[in-house]
Amino acid sequence: MxxxxxxxxxxxxxxxxxxxxxxxxxxxxxxxxxxxxxxxxxxxxxxxxxxxxxxxxxxxxxxxxxxxxxxxxxxxxxxxxxxxxxxxxxxxxxxxxxxxxxxxxxxxxxxxxxxxxxxxxxxxxxxxxxxxxxxxxxxxxxxxxxxxxxxxxxxxxxxxxxxxxxxxxxxxxxxxxWPKRDPPSVSLLQKTPSSAVSCHATGFYPDRALMFWSKDGEEIHEGVEHGEILPNHDGTFQMTVDLNVSSVPEEDWRRYHCLFHLDGVEDIITELDETLIRTNWVKPRTLTVLIIPAVVCLVLVVMVTFGYMVYKRRKNCRPPSAPESIAELSETLNPPT
Missing domain, CATH: 3.30.500.10 (MHC class I-like antigen recognition-like)
Incomplete structure (x- = not known):
């Protein structure tokens, strides 16, 4: 209806x-x-x-x-x-x-x-x-x-x-x-592990859609923030509902679900699953793998630079070599005026 x-x-x-x-x-x-x-x-x-x-x-x-x-x-x-x-x-x-x-x-x-x-x-x-x-x-x-x-x-x-x-x-x-309209899509998004998990639905029409988070099949309101329904360039709409997971133990994640409802379309239910979450965040261990070679390379550059500077200093401090002839010695001691 x-x-x-x-x-x-x-x-x-x-x-x-x-x-x-x-x-x-x-x-x-x-x-x-x-x-x-x-x-x-x-x-x-x-x-x-x-x-x-x-x-x-x-x-x-x-x-x-x-x-x-x-x-x-x-x-x-x-x-x-x-x-x-x-x-x-x-x-x-x-x-x-x-x-x-x-x-x-x-x-x-x-x-x-x-x-x-x-x-x-x-x-x-x-x-x-x-x-x-x-x-x-x-x-x-x-x-x-x-x-x-x-x-x-x-x-x-x-x-x-x-x-x-x-x-x-x-x-x-x-x-x-608009007979061949694609069904709406629902995704789980998260910026960082400490941020909220966003349930994002897009591509639906009209804008009379409902979306909410549930726990054990019951709608929840605590820790949930509803975003506005916004238009897409093609005339469809999108919406987001955030869930604060900071206080949710990992073993309880499977008890949470995001439900999207639109009349005339089968309900889309998405389980809170880490493997389903899309994010641009790079894990620290991955960063370490990238950083270690860069640090090693930087250390080698510093060592080479330091060795060259020591070599130059020793060369500048070495005593002058003996003159090869009396004429050369005389010229050194008595420079022309």
Missing amino acids: MKHSMKFYLTSSFGVPEFPDFVARAMVNDVEIAYYDSNAKKTTPKHLWMKNYMSDDQWQRSTQNCRGYHQVVKAETKTFMQRLNHTGGIHVLQEMAGCEWDNETGEINGYQQYGYNGEDFISLDLKTLTWVAPKPQAVVTKHEWDRDKPRTDFWRSFIRERCPEKLKKYLMIEQIS
Whole structure:
């Protein structure tokens, strides 16, 4: 079983220098698939399968739609500012809408809500089809939107029908565009014998993977540090979970395992085994084998150099040889002036 999601984020800002006053993002399973901002004025694909799926005409229509949303959200931002008596400064309005589909039960959930300056402002209750105002300043907007039946019907239809249809369509396209995906790989890494052992998984998609360390089949938390899920260049993801082994006796290592779980893929279980650990660290005895010849070579160089210096010193200290003739002796004792 796996729940899939599609989300849309529309952000309008006021008074933020050197930043687009409108940004739109589309996400599938929390992976960004399309992006638009008011500076670039163009919708761009953010994932390979999305880029290959839509034609240039479709991307152009998406750009036109985003330009229309820009004007709508910009007007809503000004309305909210007026109702909160905000005339200057920096203000941000974010509209969030999306749906979630359970591919096993068929259950569909969704939401449509607005946030203003980092706080909830107004949202749609899908059961009563009325708007909820958590702030007194939003009550006027609530009554206005409750009377606006076309607005409510549009969002009800979008969340319960159009959004799930688009989500299922994109999931199918993604599967067709990427049919021969390699399975994820899991490795054990360690920098030095005193550092933590990292369980590293890479090449998985989507990013809704779970990975943890266990002891005797039970998940453990002490001495475990979870890293972030990061993107790879090919659209897949990677993640790391570290285990501090400094207090784990070597005879107990076999009781520890790293488990990687991703829906639709068989779980990958890796035993904590020294022979499976990859490292760039060179063992000290190996270093000794390399260092001893170098030391011997250095000693020989020093000995030769020292012997040569002794030879030179003795040569310089030797008394001069006797002159071969009286003329030579006279010249030595009486140098010319």
